[in-house]
Amino acid sequence: MTETDGGARAARLIRNESTTEIPVHLLFRDDPDPVAVPLRPAVVTKAQVERATAANTRRTPGPAPARPVPSVDPGLVERPGRALPGVLGVAGGAVGAAGSAAALGWAGALPRIMTDLAGLDGYAGAGFGPAQWAALAGSGALALFGVGGLARGRTGGAWVLTRFGRYRGSVRRAGLLWLNPLLVRRRVDLRLRHWRSEPMPAVDTNGEALRVVVLVAWRIKDTARATLGTEDHETYLRECVEAGLARVLSRLPAVVGDRDAPVLRNAEALGDLLTRRLAEDAAPVGIEVFSAQPTRIEYEPEVAAAMRRRRIAALDARRRDSVLTTVVDSVEDTVTRLTARGLVDLDDYERKLLVKDLTVAFYTGRGE
Template identity: 65%
Template structure:
């Protein structure tokens, strides 16, 4: 019996290392990838510039368009903003002024310059007086200055009005209080109306979407929100507002007369947005800018009137012709359906012609 010797480890070759991972799978690597001189450049996937896409509507993606230049809104000094000013109650000014008058009276008694009637009225004892010397003049100056400062700084605040205070060209604050108050008399006061106001313009030039010249009357509703910017940011905030409205009318097309109210309302909304954005820089709050009257410019009014009359005449002629044709058709149909007449093609055409002439003549005589 012959026995076969089992192969030794040397004859079977080197032993394969044990798998570290049980489900390890060996994959062949192509030889040409191991001997490449230069690697391929890495391709970066480019994402399409898509703005938005609504799901379930079948809408195609819209490419992002380059944005146009942003409109520059004018800006005033950023440090210039309304802030409350320091004022005192009116009673403080009245008290200071009264003390000044009392000081003048006492100084006059001290100098002996008060007449007897004044002594009796003030119930002061008779005093010969020391005369008007340096001390008396100094007392007069101090009491007089106190009286002038006390009574000169009194001011009355009203509802809907504000005081803008300045000292040597510098803004010192805004007073919105009402009633009697005391304000430093050295400060320069500017009264500003902060109530809700409206401005109705004169006929201003404008144009419609087709470029036809128009004249538009605009009604603007506004008020001053920041008194410091409205008075110190520009020379005249009312003139600035009028110029903003004119500039907005040059950019916004206004519907021509007779085009409907919807176009006028849309133009009003656009005007309100533009004017409010520009007027906000000077502290003016704009609520509404609406065209209240739109008419053609004088140079094109006559031509547009003739064009409109021609359009109305053509519309009237078309309606009259439609009415006549319907009447003729109805008459011929009734005659033939009821068997009142039997017409061939030639007789039918003649009847239609005669009826058309008769109906047109009758409508012309009646003026309809």
């Protein structure tokens, strides 16, 4: 290689201000071939493989187990119960009462005045024989059976009928009805109902203690499951509200984080999540939930003071940042106009002093 070539290459390298990567194998092209170094295969024991497999298993968590869904007896489904018009019960009771009176008069047990009114003057009666006792018992049973089965059905209500602990049907009819008096009746309210909870404790995703009041709109859809599938459907609903509130609020922050993520201040999103969760838990027991809306969310007293100070500090920092941005824009506009119009001719030092004085003046004025 000549000196001319070296100088030209150096000048070209300085002029272009760039370098070229040199392959590593070219650095040793004048050296003899390196001696190959034999490599011994690594020996891996069975214990090392088991430890590595266990470590990978611990680092890769498996899928979370599915949450069990509440369920009741699949055969427990509402079906219509037997009910007759109440007129039949009234007629049966009247006939039984009349038969009882006639049997007593036949036996001569009615007072004299009753026999006179019935036109049986001087009738002493045949006494209580087998026939009289049978007539009296049959008439009395008919009267009790007819009157004892009378029931009043209300609009927006139903009767759940059971016998010896077995479900025999539900009656949703209104008006005067006759139901089998040997069945046990339980009245159920089918109207749309609102339940406002007491302040319930909860925590958000950051662990801040909260107190929440929830308004739930619900009604009974399946009378059999609501009355026989749970010990008390109202208590079950309250427990479901408390559990669903704890699950939903623990997944959301109380303050704004990600703009796309729902927060506790977003009442519509929070209500939708809580309603969906509560409807899933209450549907298997025959309760239909229309809405579950938190009406009040506040911090616990011991947390409210600290959160109030934090909110005030955040608002103050935001205001200061806004004021500083406005001041910087004003200073930049002022210096640009002064320089563009030729009113001042400043070097770098004088420009810095001017920017500093204008910033202090504008910021003080904005702060006041």
